[in-house]
Amino acid sequence: MKTQAGLFDFILKQWLLLLSASGLVFTSVYLNQIPSWSITELKVLFILFAFFVAVKGVENSGLMLRISRRLEMGGFIPLKLVLATFFSSMFLTNDAALIVIVPLTLSLRTKRKDIIVILEALAANAGSALTPFGNPQNLFIYWIYKLDPEKFILTIAPFSFVFMVLLIIFSIMIRSGKEQKSARSTGRVRYFSYIYLSLLVIVILTALHVLPASAGIVVVIYALLMDRKSLRIDYSLLLCFFCFLGLATNIKTLLAPAIESSGHVFLLSSMTSQVMSNVPTALLFARFTTQWKALLWGVSVGGFGSLFGSFANLIAYKLYLDHEDTDNSMQFTIQFLLFGYLAFFIGIGLYYILCVGK
Numbered sequence: 440m441k442t443q444a445g446l447f448d449f450i451l452k453q454w455l456l457l458l459s460a461s462g463l464v465f466t467s468v469y470l471n472q473i474p475s476w477s478i479t480e481l482k483v484l485f486i487l488f489a490f491f492v493a494v495k496g497v498e499n500s501g502l503m504l505r506i507s508r509r510l511e512m513g514g515f516i517p518l519k520l521v522l523a524t525f526f527s528s529m530f531l532t533n534d535a536a537l538i539v540i541v542p543l544t545l546s547l548r549t550k551r552k553d554i555i556v557i558l559e560a561l562a563a564n565a566g567s568a569l570t571p572f573g574n575p576q577n578l579f580i581y582w583i584y585k586l587d588p589e590k591f592i593l594t595i596a597p598f599s600f601v602f603m604v605l606l607i608i609f610s611i612m613i614r615s616g617k618e619q620k621s622a623r624s625t626g627r628v629r630y631f632s633y634i635y636l637s638l639l640v641i642v643i644l645t646a647l648h649v650l651p652a653s654a655g656i657v658v659v660i661y662a663l664l665m666d667r668k669s670l671r672i673d674y675s676l677l678l679c680f681f682c683f684l685g686l687a688t689n690i691k692t693l694l695a696p697a698i699e700s701s702g703h704v705f706l707l708s709s710m711t712s713q714v715m716s717n718v719p720t721a722l723l724f725a726r727f728t729t730q731w732k733a734l735l736w737g738v739s740v741g742g743f744g745s746l747f748g749s750f751a752n753l754i755a756y757k758l759y760l761d762h763e764d765t766d767n768s769m770q771f772t773i774q775f776l777l778f779g780y781l782a783f784f785i786g787i788g789l790y791y792i793l794c795v796g797k
Contacts, residue, residue: 456678456682463683463689466693474684476685480684484680487677488655488672489655489658491676492662492670493669495669496662497636497639498542498546500632516555518610520540520610521558521606521607523540524537524540525563525566525603526566528563529573530573532572532574533567533742534750536563536566536567537758538758540559541556541559541755542762553774555610556758557755557775558609558778560779561743561778563751564743565602565606568735574742576721579721579722580734584729594736595735597789602786605782638657641654673757675757676753676754676758683716684719687715687716690714690719691719691722704730704733705737708721708737712738712747713748716747717748720738721734721738740787740790741783743780743786744779744782745779745780748779748783752779
């Protein structure tokens, strides 16, 4: 019975990894091909690994707990966290913003952390959509269509602004009192917190292409030599990303012939993002259309909805479930999808109200 219970717990915790791995194997067998991972994709995985290590180091140092206690002193905690995610994602990218803010949220002694994390995921997708460098698909569209920053921002600004207002309203509505359980002592902030903060800046600069991806090796070397506890990260999330990138390549092969002559760029790109994420969807559709505004809106709205809509969704979802104080995986999954698809359909309606026929 213990073995069966252990297996069930494993499936419940790692169903996303099992699903992505199964999908990768099935599509590879069906297409009779082994998917390829580009150098760029492998660099992204390495940067994510370095991010996780640096954030784990900051968390272990006690600095994150100290900051969370400061946040608890004021009111409107959900609002502050959601707005911090929204605005930081414009410059740090949506993935980086969540990697920093979700662990901070989970260290708080506040209720409704599940809803707060879900709103943070939505905020990261909505905020990062506004700038050309807020997420990978934006950067790709910005470069491939040779756009100027003003035109890009003005095109997608209504999307980000409307969702910012909605997220503010939802955040204010959350009743987040203090948890009744005894809190962990903040203790001293250890000296290496400043080292990890510096390392975190280095990794962020690699994500922004200011530094080469190889600069992230500094984080790994420091962790190996000085602090191996920071290497205790969620490797299943990295494996999930690896499988999902291969799966996206296979799905791209399957879908490409079906959309060569399609003119329904917005709707198809938003729907396709639900299956293969908005980054590969942008890469795929850009080959067949000159309608960059519809594509930009499509992959931005497509980041909402399913867990596969964007990598940011996967990061927020896994960080929450793998935290030591969370044990409501089924409830959280249902809530995540409900909020995600509510935002998805609002985004579709918004596009047809503001953009169609104009």
